[in-house]
Amino acid sequence: MRATAASIVIVAIALTIAGVVLLGVLRESQIKSIDTTLELRTNDVAALIDEDGAFETLSVEDDEDGFVQIIDAAGKVVASSTNIANEPRIIAGGEGSNTTMQFPQLDHDDFRVHVNFTASDPQFSIVVGTNLEDVNDVLATTRRSLGIGLPILLLLIAGMIWVVIGRALRPVEAIRSEVADIGGGDLHRRVPEPQTDDEIGRLARTMNAMLDRLETADVAQAQFVSNASHELRTPIAVIRHELEVGLRGDDDVLLREIAAEVLEEDLRMQRLVEDLLLLARRDGRAGEAPPVARLLVDLDDIAFGEALRVQTDKTVTTSGVSAGQVRGDPDQLARVVRNLLDNALCHAASRVDISVISTPDGLVVLSIDDDGDGVAEADRERIFERFGRLDEARARDDGGSGLGLAIVVGLVKDHGGTVTVSTSPALGGARFAISLTDARI
Known part of the structure; x- marks a missing residue:
């Protein structure tokens, strides 16, 4: 309704201006004629x-339509048409002038008067005029036609605009109605897409793309x-079981073993909760990259430090480590290297x-x-998903929580880098590589 009303107001103004211009042009055309x-x-x-220099009685076809008057050089009326006989001189301007004036003694309509001079000697001025009744009648008829036709035309245009806008907005209403009915459990539903490439069609496709993302996120x-x-249920169940066993006995050695087991499960649960909180904080930024410290970090020092940290019977070599300096958060980059190293040790046969x-x-x-089994090409994207495991049946001690590589991808992305997995050319197992911008460039 608002769109139709606004359109009609604009059209009404345009048509009114056009009508005024039309009347003006029509009057000018009639006057020129x-x-x-x-x-x-x-x-x-x-x-x-x-x-012949003689003046016969001057007349016009209709005494009310016009007049003629001849004036000598002294300004005396020497001849005139019968309808203005005995009337004083008409003053209407110089030679070739055209003037609109009134003659109440003849008619209440305006008269158009033209003045011209003769070439004879003596010279006379000739004043002729005709009333504008026909012109006024034409203009009045045109005004009445416009007064009747314009409202009818506006009504027709309003109806057409109403239909066109209603038809154009009908898909929008369908989209709105569908979106209004979509609840949290109905994210599989989609809005109807009109088969057009206009703004409404693009809106519908954008809405469906948004619903796809919401469904995927849900x-x-x-x-x-x-x-x-x-993941949390298992350590909680283990802790409960160990405590129940401890409550039924009074052996100090057993209690210490139980305490050690409970502590191990508690640490496992703590690491899992910390990983979950880290991922939740990243997810809570609505797609914005979290701020990262831009400190100078020696990546080779982090690699040496993490290699010394691990306690394992497998061989960890650092002979390929050379100087490499990047900008970022040293704690987060250490977390990246630690997760990758722990992952490699879990799957290596004897060497990393x-x-x-x-x-x-x-x-x-x-x-x-x-030097483990490596990662098949079909699984090289899935392993970076949260809780992603290639072997769902393997032991928890070997598989971890499944969040380590997801955290690696997120932290490296925050630093503007990339993570890739491929086959190790030297050991035959998996090669995980992170690429970061060199701070010295």
């Missing part, structure tokens, strides 16, 4: 005077909560190699290779 007729009449009278969130609950190199294209690449 009358001026031409009056000029021809003065020429006829002037020709008559030039031929499924991912539900899966995340389910996996987190599953760490290397850090600076490339000619301005990157520092840290790679961790193992």
Whole structure:
């Protein structure tokens, strides 16, 4: 309704202006036609005077339509049409002038008057005029036609606009109605998409794309909560079982063993909760990259430090580590290297190699290779998903919580880098590599 009303107001203003212009143009056209007729009449009278110099009684076809008056050089009326006989001289301007004036003694309508001079000697001025009744009638008829036609035309236009806008907005209403009915459990539903490439069609496709993302996020969130609950349930159950066993006995050695087991499960649960909080904080930023400290970090020092940290019977070599300096948060980058190293140790048969190199294209690449089974190409994206495990049946002690690599991807992305997995050319297992911008470039 608002769109139709606004359109009608604009159209009404435009049509009113057009009507006024039309009336003005029509009047000018009629006046020019009358001026031409009056000029021809003065020429006829002037020709008559030039031929014999005599004045016969001047007349017009209709005494109420016009008049003729001849004035000598002294300003005396020497001849006139019968309808203005004995009338004083008409003062209407110089030669060739056209004037609109009134003659109440003849008619209440305006008269158009033209003045011309003869070429004879003595010279006379000829004044002819005609009333504008026909012009006024034409203008009045046109105004009445416009007064009747414009409202009807506006009604027709209003109806057309109402239909066109209603048809154009009908898909919007369908989209609005569908979106209004979509609840939290109905994210699988989609709004109807009109088969057009206009703004409404693009709106519908954008809405459906948004619903796709919401459904994907909802499924991912539900899966995340389910996996987190599953991961937390196991240490909680272990802790409960150990405590129940401890309550039934009074052996100090047994109690110490139980305490050690409970502490181990508690640490496992603590690490899991910390990982969940880290991911939740990143998710809570609505797609914005969290702020990262821009400190100078020696990636080779972090690699050496993490290699010394681990306690394992597997061989960890750092012979491939060379100087590499990047900008970022040292704690977060240490977390990245630690997670990758722990992951490699979980799957290595006997050896893990760490290397850090600076490339000619301005990157520092840290790679961790193992001699395990490697990662198949079909699984190289899935392993970076949260709680992603290639072998769902393997032991928890070997598999961890499934959040380590997801955290690696997030932290490296925050630092403007990338993470890739491939086959280790030297050890035959998996190679995880992170690439960061060299701070020295």
